[in-house]
Amino acid sequence: MAELKEIFCQDKAISILQRAFAADKVPHAYIFAGLDGIGKFKTARQWAKLLLCKSPSIKNNFADSCGRCQSCLLFEAGSHPDFNLVYKELLEFTKNGKGKDPPIDFPIDVIREFVVEKVSVKPVLSQRKVFIITEAEKMDIEPQNALLKTLEEPPDFCSIILICTSLEKLLPTTRSRCQTIRFSPVSEDRIIKKLEQMGMSENQAKYFARFSQGSIGFACHLAQIELAEPDPTDAKKGPLPKLYETKKEIIDSIVSLKYADSLELAEQFLDKSREIAKFWGRLDDATSTKDINRRSHKVILQIIISALTDAMKFGIVKSQDLINFDQQDKIENLAARFAPEQAAEKIADTYKSMQWVDASVNERLIFEQLLLNLAVSDIINVSQ
Numbered sequence: 001m002a003e004l005k006e007i008f009c010q011d012k013a014i015s016i017l018q019r020a021f022a023a024d025k026v027p028h029a030y031i032f033a034g035l036d037g038i039g040k041f042k043t044a045r046q047w048a049k050l051l052l053c054k055s056p057s058i059k060n061n062f063a064d065s066c067g068r069c070q071s072c073l074l075f076e077a078g079s080h081p082d083f084n085l086v087y088k089e090l091l092e093f094t095k096n097g098k099g100k101d102p103p104i105d106f107p108i109d110v111i112r113e114f115v116v117e118k119v120s121v122k123p124v125l126s127q128r129k130v131f132i133i134t135e136a137e138k139m140d141i142e143p144q145n146a147l148l149k150t151l152e153e154p155p156d157f158c159s160i161i162l163i164c165t166s167l168e169k170l171l172p173t174t175r176s177r178c179q180t181i182r183f184s185p186v187s188e189d190r191i192i193k194k195l196e197q198m199g200m201s202e203n204q205a206k207y208f209a210r211f212s213q214g215s216i217g218f219a220c221h222l223a224q225i226e227l228a229e230p231d232p233t234d235a236k237k238g239p240l241p242k243l244y245e246t247k248k249e250i251i252d253s254i255v256s257l258k259y260a261d262s263l264e265l266a267e268q269f270l271d272k273s274r275e276i277a278k279f280w281g282r283l284d285d286a287t288s289t290k291d292i293n294r295r296s297h298k299v300i301l302q303i304i305i306s307a308l309t310d311a312m313k314f315g316i317v318k319s320q321d322l323i324n325f326d327q328q329d330k331i332e333n334l335a336a337r338f339a340p341e342q343a344a345e346k347i348a349d350t351y352k353s354m355q356w357v358d359a360s361v362n363e364r365l366i367f368e369q370l371l372l373n374l375a376v377s378d379i380i381n382v383s384q
């Protein structure tokens, strides 16, 4: 059974929470801010469990849930009546949401029906009532405004936690009504250690740690995909994607990319992405298929960005701290092909492609445009 003290590498954030708890001055609204996959949600859940617990234990000035009371047991069983996990996919359970597709942005109806209308109802089991709102950065102006009054004057028994990857997406009015706790990226060494414990070789662990840039959750997800064993009883599920091989292939093909091959390569990248998504979906059934597909496309785009970033860095300082340290010869070739300024432009273009993925632009088009663009600029470069 998980507890607050078991959360990895977020000592600073947790000590801020502990101080508030010890002083009995828990703010009504928090923003937990930081990258995806560094423990914000886990911390929020364990914090909620502690706030709801009937007899918290306090050892060495560290408060934690007891894990045994009725509240803790119901919390772990996912049926605590005073705990509200609010996420955008609840749309289909709103009054007018039946049959609607999983949303990209955070729908105002979810905020209205699952937060605003529920906050004033008294808790039934615990002293408090806790709301965790995930992906708060996907709330537009309207849902944020709908939440404002609740954040301003919540009932005394109410605690709201907004989980957010980019603070700048939240309105100043939202931010000023909450206490923000920043979660830091996890150090490369700790991630490497964790991946090695999972069974990854030293080289691969180092690569995935650098690639995930401090997001230990993301690194572990990728490691799970990489390390999965085929299930001999189920041949229908198809071959397992090998991420590390895939990234090597992608970088190889970017280095030798020719305009005439761009469309075919786009198709291959899409196939790889779909393979990864299919398997990823099996590991994570809480996320919609559409969101898993988007994530998978983004992994492919991030691999391209990592290669271009390395090429840019290499072009400037011959840096040895490359993400793709294991393919340094390829990065050198790429650096010879793109001058640093040009690599920077291509990185910006690839980030734009990432935004298109979020905006649900046709995926084939995104990959085709991107690869044609990468190939075209090379021709210009050569002719100069």
Ligand SMILES: [Zn+2]
Pocket (backbone or CB within 6 Å): 053, 054, 055, 056, 065, 066, 067, 068, 069, 070, 071, 072
């Ligand atoms: Zn308890």
